[in-house]
Amino acid sequence: MARRGKKPKGRPINGWVILDKPKGMGSTDCVGKLKWLYFAQKCGHAGTLDPLASGMLPIAFGDATKTVPYVMDGRKTYRFTVRWGIQTSTDDTEGEAIETSDARPSRDAIRDLLADYTGEIEQVPPAFSAIKIGGERAYDLARSGETVEIESRVVTVHRLDLVEAPDADTAVFEAECGKGTYVRAIARDLGRDLGCFGHVTDLRRTAVGAFEEADMIPLDELLDVADENREELTEEAIESGAKARIMDFGPLDEYLIEPEAALSDLYEVMLSDDQAARVLSGNSVLLKGRDAPAFCEEAFATGHGRLIALGAVEQGSFHPKRVFGGRG
Template sequence: MARQGRKPKGRPVSGWVILDKPKGMGSTEAVAKIKWLYFAQKAGHAGTLDPLASGMLPIALGDATKTVPYVMDGRKVYRFTVRWGAETTTDDTEGPVTRASDERPAREAVEALLADYTGEIEQVPPQFSAIKIEGERAYDLARAGETVEIASRLVQVHRLDIVDVPDGETTVFEAECGKGTYVRSIARDMGRDLGCFGHIVDLRRIAVGAFDEEDLVTLDELEDAAQEGREPLDEAAIAAGAKARVTDFRPLDDYILDPATALCDLYEVTLSDDQAGRVRSGNPVLLRGRDAPAFCDEAFATGQGRLVAIGSIEEGSFHPKRVFGGRH
């Protein structure tokens, strides 16, 4: 007799929580915290953010995890501060200094370099990075004392601007870049080109794909929302050390963005209730309307404002590939 599958633990909640990750917290730790707060069945993030960095860590709950690749492939915006005069093993403040200089660049010299770091550029990722070398993460090998050879790669930097020069020691930049770009490498390489060396002392991610700063929510805000939804405890329970459970998730769920928010670059198909039912069963539906495309490699379908499926349009019909049934 076949054993029945175990019922998933947690709520079938789906959507995006755009966490403003604090410094010192790892991405995996942040996902676990959000999953616990929401008592979610499933959670994952769209792109690691270094523990020493702060800012945007998009976290997908439930069915929204199916849209993670579309966020990871999107553009990212970083604001970062470079301190001139020293290069480190980690290209940030965590590692020891390996090279130093008394030289400091003039703003004009830094500005003259920006064009060299815009467009399609070649860069070598930092030794302390998530790049895999023969199945091992580069940062694991580096922490074990090994010097690893990391091949250079082509990355896309759409925009690189100076936003502030607070003093002669540091320059603040903003970069808009594509997947796989390391701004720590940009700081390291610019320092070498300028002959003064450099490393990042502050790094903040402020946009990923469809999400921007207006979508950010802090852990404190989420903790307050969870507290608002916790059951009241009497004095005896408090004295006994009991912990209040969250019984009303509505204050927390107010911070969840619909899974379809991640798909803003795709063509949207609006379905009737009957069409939505057919698509959820895995069936194609014929699209009507003068503006409906005959072919489209990737599109998403919504019904009553909810994400129903991701698929393609072929000969005027929408064909579902990934169907969504979660709720929040």
């Protein structure tokens, strides 16, 4: 007799919650917290944020996890504060001071240097980073006392602005950059080039891909909503053996953003009900209308009021490559 597959635990919800991650909490811990909070079957995040950093951590549920790569490849915006005069082993406040200087840069000297840090630049990631060296994370090797040598690589900084310089010791910047850029490395290299050294004392991510600062929800707000909509088990229910918490998830689910919000840079194919049925079965469909493209390397299809598939347009037809089956 064939064994039945184990039923997934949790709710099959689909969508994004754009978390405003608090300082001191790891990205993996945030995912675990929201998975528990939403009692979700599947959950993941789009781009790790250091525990010392705050700000945007897009968290995907269900079918939205299939769109994570499109968010991770998008531009990211950071606001960060640099403390001049000290370079640390971690390029932030966690490490020990390894270089010091009494020199302090002027606002003009800082602004004159920013052009060298925009466009495609070469950057050596911090020794305390998640870069893998011989299968090991760089920060694990560094913490064990090994000398970590990481090769430079080309990254893209679309914009780097000096926001303010509140005093001689500190400066606040905003950077818009591509995948793989380390803001801590920008601060370190700026300090070296200015002849005064420097490290990041505060870091906040304000945008990732299609998601903006206004989309962020503080963790405390989600916890408060959950507490307001959680009911205590009655004595009768406890006596009957009930163990599951009773919860009205409706107010929490209102914070979910549709999965296709991550795909705003792609061409959208809007399907009729008949076309949606064909695509859900893995079949291609001919696109009609004078504005329909003949070719498009990446596109997404919507129908039945939801995201249906990722695919490509070839010779006027949409060809599904990844079908989204969940309804949430």
